[in-house]
Amino acid sequence: MKFNFDEYVDRNEYPTLKWSKSFLAEYFGNENAIPMSVADMDLKSPPAVIEALQKRASHGIYGYEYRPESFYNAMLAWYRDRYGWEIHREQIEPSPSILSAVSILINQHSDEGDGVIIQPPVFFEFRMVIRSNRRKIVRNPLKLVNGHYQIDFEDLERKASDPNNKVLILCSPHNPVGRVWTRVELEQISEICKRHNVFVIADEIHGDFVFSPHHFVPYLSVDDGDNSAACLSPGKTFNISGVVDAITVIPNENHRRLFHDFTHRYQINRVNVFATAAMESAYREGGEWLNELLKYIRGNVDFIMEYLNQNDNGVSLIDPEGTFLAWLDFRKLGLDARELARFLAQDAKLALAPGHWFGREGAGFARMTIGCPRKTIQKALENLTLATSKLRKSS
Numbered sequence: 252m253k254f255n256f257d258e259y260v261d262r263n264e265y266p267t268l269k270w271s272k273s274f275l276a277e278y279f280g281n282e283n284a285i286p287m288s289v290a291d292m293d294l295k296s297p298p299a300v301i302e303a304l305q306k307r308a309s310h311g312i313y314g315y316e317y318r319p320e321s322f323y324n325a326m327l328a329w330y331r332d333r334y335g336w337e338i339h340r341e342q343i344e345p346s347p348s349i350l351s352a353v354s355i356l357i358n359q360h361s362d363e364g365d366g367v368i369i370q371p372p373v374f375f376e377f378r379m380v381i382r383s384n385r386r387k388i389v390r391n392p393l394k395l396v397n398g399h400y401q402i403d404f405e406d407l408e409r410k411a412s413d414p415n416n417k418v419l420i421l422c423s424p425h426n427p428v429g430r431v432w433t434r435v436e437l438e439q440i441s442e443i444c445k446r447h448n449v450f451v452i453a454d455e456i457h458g459d460f461v462f463s464p465h466h467f468v469p470y471l472s473v474d475d476g477d478n479s480a481a482c483l484s485p486g487k488t489f490n491i492s493g494v495v496d497a498i499t500v501i502p503n504e505n506h507r508r509l510f511h512d513f514t515h516r517y518q519i520n521r522v523n524v525f526a527t528a529a530m531e532s533a534y535r536e537g538g539e540w541l542n543e544l545l546k547y548i549r550g551n552v553d554f555i556m557e558y559l560n561q562n563d564n565g566v567s568l569i570d571p572e573g574t575f576l577a578w579l580d581f582r583k584l585g586l587d588a589r590e591l592a593r594f595l596a597q598d599a600k601l602a603l604a605p606g607h608w609f610g611r612e613g614a615g616f617a618r619m620t621i622g623c624p625r626k627t628i629q630k631a632l633e634n635l636t637l638a639t640s641k642l643r644k645s646s
Contacts, residue, residue: 254540256294256547257624269293269620275602280593284602285631290426292490292575292622296533297540300489303532304525316522318345325534326498333459333538336469342476344499344510347519349456349482352499352510354380356480357418359509360450361386366416368449370402371610374426378610389416392612393428398569400428404439411447418450423470424457427609427618428578429571431465434473441474451479456497459488459541461573462549476502480510487575488541489533490622495526548575551621551628558632564639575622579603582615584642591615599638601631 262270269289272282279288295301323340330336346352357367357380366389367381373393381388391407393400410416421440424431432440444451453470461467471481481500486492501507514520555568555577565583581591588607595601595617604620606613621628 254298254543256544257626258295259624259626260293260295262293279596279602281596281600281602284596284600285627285634286602287620287623287627287631288602288604288618290487290576290620291492292620293624293627294490294544294622296490296529297537299532299536299540300491300529303528304494307525307528313524316524316527318522318527319531322527322531322534325531329534329538330469334467334469334472336472338471338500339502342500342502342507344501344507344514345520345522346482346497346499346514349454349484349497350376350380351519352480352482352497353377353420353452353454354384355510355513356450356452356499357381357384357386359506359513361417364415365418366410366413368407368410368416368419369610370422370425372427372606372613372616373420373422373609374454375608375610377420377422386418387415389413390610391419392610393425393430395569398567400425400430400569402432402436402440404443407440408443411443411449414447416447416449418452419444421451421453421470423453423455424461424467424573426457426574427576427604427606427613427616428569429574429576431461431467431572434468437468437470437473441470441479445474445478448478453479453481455481456484456487457574458483459485460545460548460575462545462552462571465572467573471500471502476500478503478506480506485530485533485537489529489537491529491533494523494529496523548622551623551625552577554625554628555621555632558629562632562636564636565643566635566639569616575620577619577621578606579617579619580615581606581617584639586615588614591617594638594642598641599631599634601634 269286276282363385366387368389369377370391391410394403458467484497486495567580569578592605603617606616
């Protein structure tokens with residue numbers, strides 16, 4: 252391996268949210284819990300990105316910049332070469348973050364009181380964005396069938412057919428359950444939403460994290476984009492979320508003009524010099540690093556599955572098809588949502604994202620971030636096994 256993903260990096264050298272003792276104390280009641288809740292990685296970014304940032308910093312002048320065509324060329328080549336998706340340069344609009352873009356798009360394609368469809372258990376900040384925009388949360392829950400999550404298309408048809416429901420937020424690949432939606436599934440979503448004039452916002456921030464034999468299919472490669480948009484960022488892929496902004500792809504010219512006018516009106520379209528350096532170098536030179544990272548993350552998944560199989564502690568893993576997130580099933584422990592959260596944080600000394608954060612469908616589960624050295628996962632699993640052993644003896 253050319254890249255050392257086993258290297259430990261002390262993230263407390265800087266005020267890192269995930270490892271902050273105040274964050275761990277506030278949300279988990281245990282400042283010494285192993286931090287595995289926030290969806291960023293404890294792994295260094297690609298050497299090319301580090302070098303690009305160092306070079307840009309050494310220049311010493313950080314004034315106003317524009318984003319050069321070389322940046323767009325690198326991005327377009329990344330999606331064309333890896334996924335066969337031809338993004339047209341003129342369809343791209345920058346935004347400060349994925350959630351900023353989601354919020355803008357919700358505002359532009361629905362009115363206050365309208366419904367926004369989500370597919371829980373799903374990234375919890377979708378609910379926050381919907382509520383803050385005074386829209387109604389409409390649930391199209393995923394179905395768990397024989398350890399495999401599926402979209403309930405009959406229910407989606409019903410929800411989409413309601414004229415008050417104007418938007419669907421599609422999480423692709425899906426956070427937290429790790430599903431990588433197939434072309435057939437995406438085509439079916441597109442057909443339903445077209446039929447009922449529901450605008451689709453595809454959050455594809457985890458699109459680069461897909462394990463063989465699965466393949467990431469960009470939503471706009473199966474949909475004509477007349478009533479949809481895709482939100483992209485290399486932040487998760489290259490562990491640069493604290494540096495970069497996001498890209499929104501909006502094929503429809505009228506929709507794109509609305510988005511463009513909004514970002515200009517509120518002056519949220521400024522270029523960050525370090526974001527440009529990080530993103531361009533990542534797209535241009537980060538492919539080999541990502542290929543090796545995917546093998547390592549899949550190795551972490553296999554390690555967890557093997558450990559759980561060898562240590563009967565009542566916990567199982569929903570085998571992910573993508574993302575660097577593990578969706579763990581604790582339902583056999585017989586704990587309710589609050590009891591499970593307390594058990595994990597206090598007894599197992601683990602800061603995992605409780606499943607109920609992702610919707611009521613997540614009760615009994617928890618999300619573990621596994622973009623980290625394998626030794627961290629091993630320690631977490633050892634803590635878990637010890638805690639479940641004590642729990643069983645006391646019951």
